[in-house]
Amino acid sequence: LAKTTQPISMDSYEGQEVNITCSHNNIATNDYITWYQQFPSQGPRFIIQGYKTKVTNEVASLFIPADRKSSTLSLPRVSLSDTAVYYCLVGDPLVQGGKLIFGQGTELSVKP
């Protein structure tokens, strides 16, 4: 399973755009990149998933360069409620029983 590296923490202010970059140099051909959000004392929540280029949904965008060795989660105009830990994971969703291994995650703190 590809190992991921993220910044341990980031600070931002309300209304700003936040970009969290994840490195995954050993990503395999069939691996997808998935981002989860976790609030204290809650289970992780799926944010977005992608394989290449750009993916956008109602809460975030995911940018993946051509070499796929990194990815960037972009949160537009963050609010205080976006304060959480964000995890980047890589894996092959087509593998039956494939397990998700979490890295250290990025603790995002949004200030007023």
Added chain:
Amino acid sequence: GAVVSQHPSWVICKSGTSVKIECRSLDFQATTMFWYRQFPKQSLMLMATSNEGSKATYEQGVEKDKFLINHASLTLSTLTVTSAHPEDSSFYICSARGVAGDLYGYTFGSGTRLTVV
């Protein structure tokens, strides 16, 4: 969307007793379930993987006789912490996976805060 229900959300037990945590997939069949443990300010650590009807596969360093996992049906998996000790106090989270090929197939429960006194 897929929902995973985990109970109880918190539990306090005495040292030496056993505690059972349930994880249910409410609107899909979970062919695989995962159990994680999370200590304060740390990431999730995978404990074991269970497939319906078969024995769980434990990660290295996780005592299978202490953390009993049962995945008797496609919608229910249980984790039993046997002879609990204060060092077992942690946040336990389950995750359920549907059929392979579903890109969004990993759904997490809300977690169980276990405190052993």
